[in-house]
Amino acid sequence: MPIEMILIHTKDQCIEIAKLAQEIWKEHYTPIIGEKQVDYMLNRFQSPEKIYSDISDNGFVYYAACDGPKFVGYLGLRPDEKGIFISKLYVKKEMRKKGIAQLLFQQAVIESRRLLPKNPVHQTIDHPCFWLTVNKNNNAIGFYKKIGFEISDEVVTDIGEGFVMDDYIMTCPIKR
Template sequence: MINFLMATAKKQFSDIAQLADVIWREHYIPIIGLEQVDYMVKNFQSAEATYVQFIDGYHYFMIYFNNHLVGYLSIKKEDETLFLSKIYVSKEYRGKKIGKSAMNFIEEKAIEMHCKSITLGVNRFNVSAIAAYKAMGFKIIGEMITDIGNGFIMDDYKMEKLIL
C-alpha cells in the first residue's frame, strides 16, 4: 500500500534528508559527478535546506510503501501552475508503480489548488526520468540553465503537463 504523509516536523525533514543522501548518491553521481552531488545535497536536500523551503511555502510529502519510507516529493503553487520541485523514490522500490501513484497524487493536489498545469525541471542527461515524465504526459517546453553557486550549474529541461 502506498501512502503520502505531509512533512511538517523537523524530524520528518531529517528523515527526508537521510533518504535524499542515499538516492542522490546512487542516481546522480554518474550524471553530474560527486562534487556537485555533495554540494547539492548539502545546499538543497539537507534537513535544514528542506525545512527552510517548507517555511517558504513548499509542501513536502513523504512517500510510504507498506509502512516504509521509500521516497519524497515537494510541490509549490506558482500562479496557476503547480511546480514539482522534487520527486524521488529509492532505487529498490522503483518499478512498483510508486512514481505513478505519486504523480496521480500530485495531479490531485494540482486540481485542488486550481492549477492549470504541472511544471518541473529535469536534468537533460537524466534520460530515464525524462522518458518516465513523457510517458505520464509531460512535454519538454524549454531549457533552463541555472547557476547554483560554487561553479556549478543545473542544466535542465523544463517540462509541463496540462491539467484538463
C-alpha cells in the same frame, strides 16, 4: 502492504526526507553530475533545514511515499504563477518501476485541486500546468513523457560554487 502517502510537516520527518535524498541522489546523480556537485546540491537544496524552511516559509508541500514505516520516495511541490512546480519527485532504486513515482504524481494532482483554487494568481491563468526541471541526461525523462509531460524549453542555471544545472523544462497541463 500498500504504499501510503504521508504529508511531511515535522522537523523529524524532514530529517528522514533528507536521509532519503542523500541515498537517492548519491546513487542516481553521481554518474550524471559527479560527486562534488551532488554533495553541494544535497547540502544546499536537500538538507533537513532547507526542506523544513521550504515547507514552513516558502509554500512547499512535501509528501513521503511509505512502505510500512519506511520512506521509499518523496514529492515536493508548490503553486506558482504557471500552476504547480514539482520540485522533487524521487524514489529509492530498489522501489523503482513499482508504480511509486506514478502514485507520487497522482498525489501532486490531488494537491493541485486543493492548492490552485486558493491562490488568486491561478484565477488569471488560462491553462495552468505542472512543470519541472530535469537534467538532460536523466533517464526519468522517459517516465515524465509517459505520464503526459513534454519538453517545453531548456535552461542552464548557475547554482553557485562553479556548478550549473543543465536541464529541460517539462510541462503537463493541469486538468480542472
